[in-house]
Amino acid sequence: MLTGNSGISTFKGEERALRADRLGMSGLLLSVVAASAPLMVVAGVMPTTYGVMGIVGQPLLFVILGVVLLLFSVGYAEMSRHVHNAGAFYAYIARGLGGTAGAAASLVALVSYSAMQFAVFGLFGFEISGLFQTYLDITVAWWIPAVLGVLAVGALGWLKIDVNAKVLGVLLLIEIALVVIFDIAAIGSPAKEGLSLHAFDPSTLSGAGLGTALCFCIASFVGFEQSPVYAEETSRPQVVVARVTFLAVTFVAVFFAISSWALSVAAGPSQIVEESQKQGPGLLFGLSESIIGATFTDVLHVLYVTGMFACLLSFHNVVARYAFAMGREGLLPSAFGRTNPNSGAPAFGSLLQTLVSLGFVVAFAVTDGSAAADHDPTAPVLKLFTWFGNVGALGVIVLLATASFAVIGYFVRRGALRTQAPRIAASALAGIALVVIAVYAVKDFDVLVAGDGSAVSWVLPGIIGAAVVGGLVYGAVLRATRPEVHARIGLGNEAFRIEQARETAGTDAETAAS
Numbered sequence: 001m002l003t004g005n006s007g008i009s010t011f012k013g014e015e016r017a018l019r020a021d022r023l024g025m026s027g028l029l030l031s032v033v034a035a036s037a038p039l040m041v042v043a044g045v046m047p048t049t050y051g052v053m054g055i056v057g058q059p060l061l062f063v064i065l066g067v068v069l070l071l072f073s074v075g076y077a078e079m080s081r082h083v084h085n086a087g088a089f090y091a092y093i094a095r096g097l098g099g100t101a102g103a104a105a106s107l108v109a110l111v112s113y114s115a116m117q118f119a120v121f122g123l124f125g126f127e128i129s130g131l132f133q134t135y136l137d138i139t140v141a142w143w144i145p146a147v148l149g150v151l152a153v154g155a156l157g158w159l160k161i162d163v164n165a166k167v168l169g170v171l172l173l174i175e176i177a178l179v180v181i182f183d184i185a186a187i188g189s190p191a192k193e194g195l196s197l198h199a200f201d202p203s204t205l206s207g208a209g210l211g212t213a214l215c216f217c218i219a220s221f222v223g224f225e226q227s228p229v230y231a232e233e234t235s236r237p238q239v240v241v242a243r244v245t246f247l248a249v250t251f252v253a254v255f256f257a258i259s260s261w262a263l264s265v266a267a268g269p270s271q272i273v274e275e276s277q278k279q280g281p282g283l284l285f286g287l288s289e290s291i292i293g294a295t296f297t298d299v300l301h302v303l304y305v306t307g308m309f310a311c312l313l314s315f316h317n318v319v320a321r322y323a324f325a326m327g328r329e330g331l332l333p334s335a336f337g338r339t340n341p342n343s344g345a346p347a348f349g350s351l352l353q354t355l356v357s358l359g360f361v362v363a364f365a366v367t368d369g370s371a372a373a374d375h376d377p378t379a380p381v382l383k384l385f386t387w388f389g390n391v392g393a394l395g396v397i398v399l400l401a402t403a404s405f406a407v408i409g410y411f412v413r414r415g416a417l418r419t420q421a422p423r424i425a426a427s428a429l430a431g432i433a434l435v436v437i438a439v440y441a442v443k444d445f446d447v448l449v450a451g452d453g454s455a456v457s458w459v460l461p462g463i464i465g466a467a468v469v470g471g472l473v474y475g476a477v478l479r480a481t482r483p484e485v486h487a488r489i490g491l492g493n494e495a496f497r498i499e500q501a502r503e504t505a506g507t508d509a510e511t512a513a514s
Contacts, residue, residue, distance in 0.1 A: 026169075027169070028227055028240060028241075028244045029244045029247060030169035030172055030173075031226075031314060031317075032223045032224055032226045032244060032248050033223060033248055033251065033252070034169075034223070034307075034310040034311060034313070034314045035223030035226055035311055035314035035315060035318070036220060036221065036222065036223040036224070036248075036252050036311075037120075037307045037308060037310060037311035038175055038176050038179055038255060038256075038259075038307065039175045039176075039179055039300070039303055039304050040120070040123070040304065040307045040308045040311055041220045041256060042179055042182075042256075042259045042260075042263070042284055043281050043283075043284040043285070043300075043304050044123055044281045044381075044385070045216055045219065045220055045389075046058060046259070046260050046263055046276075046284075047263075047276040047279065047281055047282075047283040047284070048216065048280070048281075048381075048385075048386055049213050049216045049217065050263075050264075050272050050273050050276035050283075051273060052209065052212070052277075052382075052386060052447065052448065053209030053210070053212050053213040053216070053447060054209050054273050055204065055205065055209055055210060055213040056199055056269055056272060056273060057199055057200070057203075057204030057205045058199065058213065058264070059200055059257045059258075059261040059264065060199065060200045060201070060202065060204065060257075061205070061214060061217045062220070062253055062256045062257040062260060063200075063253065063257050065214070065217055065221065065253065066221075066249060066250070066252070066253025066257070067253075068430055068433045068434065068437075069218075069221055069224065069253070069400075069430070070249055070250070070253075071427075071429050071430040071433070072400055072403075072404055072426075072427070072430035072431075072434070073224070073246055073249050074422070074423050074426035074430075075404065075407035075423045075424065075426055075427035075430070076092070076225065076245060076404075076407065076427075077241070077242035077245045077246060078242070078420070078423050079092050079095075079096075079406075079407055079410065080227070080241040080242050080245070081241075082410075083095055083490075083492075088109075088225070088226070088322075089105055089109050089399045089403055090102045090103075090105035090106035090108075090109055090325075090326075090489075090490065091325065091490040091491075091492060092406050092407070092410070093105040093399075093402050093403055093490070094489045094490025095406065095410050095490045096403075096405070096406030096407060096408070096409035096410035096413070097402070097405065097406045097409050099475060099479065099486045099487065099489035099490065100486070101402070101472075101475070102475070102489040103331060103471050103475030103478060103486075103489055104467075104471030104472045104475055105399060105402060105403075106322065106325075106326050106331055106489075107467045107468075107470060107471035107474070108395050108464060108467045108468055108471060109395070109399060110319060110322055110323065110326075110467075111392075111395055111463065111464065111467040112391070112392045112393075112394075112395025112396050112398075112399065112464065112467075113315050113318050113319045113322070113392065113396075114315075114319055114353070114356060114357070114360075114392075115388045115389075115391045115463070116219065116315055116389060116392030116393070116396075117312060117315035117319065117353075117357060118357065118360050118361070118364075118384065118388050119384060119385045119386075119387075119388040119389035119391075119392060120311055120312050120385070120389075121149060121150060121312065121357065121360075121361050121384075122142070122146065122361075122364070122380035122381065122383075122384030122385045122388075123281070123308060123381060123384075123385040124145065124146060124149050124305070124308045124309070124312065125142035125143055125145045125147075125149065125361075125380055126142045126281075126378075126380040126381050126385075127281070127304060127305055127308065128140070128142075128145035128146075128149075128305060129142040129144075129145060131301060131305070141365070142365075142377075142380045143361055143364075143365035143380075146361045146365075147358065147361055147362065149309065149312060150354060150357045151354070151358070152309075153309070153312050153313050153316045153354070153357075154316070154350065154351070154353070154354030154357075154358075156313055156316075157313070157316050157317060157320055157345065157350035157353070157354065158340055158345055158347060158350055171303065171306045171307070171310060172307070172310060174303060175303045175306070175307045176255070178296075178303055179255075179259055182262065182284070182287075182288055182291075182292065182300070183258055185288075185291045185292050186262040186263065186265055186266035186287065186291060187265055189266070189291050190265045190266065190268075191265065191266060191267055191268030191271065192268060193268045193269060193270060195265060196264075196265065196269050197261075198264075198269040199260070199261050199264045199269055209444060210440060211437075211439075211440030211441040211442070211443050211444030211445070211447075212390060212441060212444045212447045212448055214440055214441055215390045215393045215394055215437075215441040216389065216390060216393060217256075218393055218397055218437065219390070219392065219393035219396070220252065220256055221249065221252050221253075222392075222393070222396055223248060223252070223314065224245055224249045224252060225245070225396070225399075226314070226318050227240075227245050227248065263283070263287070266287045266291065267283070267287060280378070280381060284300070285297050285300060288300055316350065316353055316357075317350075319349070319353045320345070320346045320349035320352075320353050321346055321349065322349070323336045323346065323348070323352055323353065324336060324337055324338075324339070324346030324348075324349040325337075325492060327348065327349065328492065329485070329489055329490075329491065329492065330482070330485035330488060331474075331478075331485075331489065335348050336348045336349050364384055368383065368384075386448055387448055387456070387460055388460075390441070390448060390460065391460050391463050391464065393441075394438065394441050394442070394461055395464045395467065397434055397437055397441060398438055398464060398468070400430075400434050401431050401434035401438060404427045404430045404431030404434060405427070405428075405431050407423065407424070407427040408424050408427050408428060408431075411423070411424055412424070441461075442461045445457045445458070448460070475489070
């Protein structure tokens with residue numbers, strides 16, 4: 001009887017726990033940097049930030065944000081030593097600010113990362129469509145490769161994350177190498193203005209688009225904060241997660257500051273905004289072809305696509321793990337808290353994300369008239385990618401700011417104010433800075449819709465606002481009606497083990513009595 005119960009409990013435990021020791025430090029680092037998609041940022045995000053927001057000082061923004069996020073990482077990394085939960089952001093927030101705040105954070109995380117994935121699907125479909133037109137002279141609507149991308153990512157979501165990391169890690173390293181080659185070539189062949197450092201001048205940060213530029217640039221860092229999501233699947237999470245977090249932030253800040261500066265040098269600081277408006281995502285490839293040659297540029301195009309695919313897969317895996325953590329703790333139906341028995345991946349969370357992504361891409365294509373002959377061919381970039389990329393980035397900024405204050409709450413609650421004082425101070429500074437960034441981002445959202453006073457300028461940030469309010473209401477309802485579920489928010493597998501121990505103890509007592 002005891003053996004049978006023990007076996008059942010173990011089986012259930014394996015279903016409700018992600019498979020451990022599947023990722024080392026290198027695999028985890030590649031997984032989180034893949035979400036940053038270096039080539040996609042250089043080719044897609046940077047020209048958009050230069051052109052749409054009109055901010056020449058983009059390299060300086062990366063430096064500033066790098067400092068802010070390093071401050072944030074001081075407390076965030078310390079939290080990773082104490083809390084191991086695939087819910088990451090919302091688990092930390094629940095531990096520091098309470099279950100209701102954790103419930104709100106879980107919904108904001110789902111909405112934010114999903115929005116960013118939807119955005120990248122738009123750019124992915126647009127780029128694949130362009131490649132077919134350029135190299136095969138075949139016209140393909142952007143939503144067709146986007147839908148195929150959704151299905152491919154969904155299928156890989158069922159496989160082991162370490163297999164994905166190995167395959168995509170090699171492509172990621174090649175992608176980084178190609179960007180470095182371009183940076184060196186661009187700096188070595190500057191425009192007529194020469195090797196100018198004008199982009200690092202603080203005066204270049206003036207303009208109505210500063211808030212959205214901050215939002216887009218901080219989106220380029222997204223990935224570094226995902227390392228705790230995989231804590232349950234890593235070896236030595238107390239050490240590995242913290243190291244990967246610092247390495248990822250440092251790498252992204254330095255890499256993107258140099259690359260955005262190289263773009264401005266190659267085009268010329270006085271021309272970078274105008275050229276970005278004219279060429280959009282084609283800016284990098286046009287500069288590359290003129291400086292290095294057509295063959296290198298063709299390879300760059302291919303790696304641009306694989307980099308986006310790596311980014312899509314990374315976002316998919318993160319959302320699936322958030323859904324898994326929420327299902328395990330009762331915030332979503334319990335089915336989402338089950339893993340694939342063959343791969344150990346969060347099966348139902350992966351399936352949910354695939355279906356939602358598929359529905360969103362199809363809905364956007366229909367409502368935007370993508371199937372019509374007179375549709376705007378740039379809509380997947382200027383609307384889907386730009387709009388929803390910023391929505392997702394705003395949500396991440398809100399989560400970062402809230403997590404900063406949650407770190408303070410966590411250590412203060414445990415009477416560690418003196419021993420954790422440096423980390424608490426760093427978290428406070430980061431939290432204040434991130435709140436300021438969030439305010440600027442919301443204020444400047446109308447830049448995304450050309451400042452025409454459209455309702456879209458408040459509807460878009462309103463998506464994150466609705467997620468916050470909805471999550472808080474949901475958390476309050478759980479606290480009043482299902483206090484046992486509310487008490488488990490943020491505890492992850494720890495809550496399940498406590499529940500399992502109680503069940504085993506009860507069974508033992510019944511057996512002894514009989």
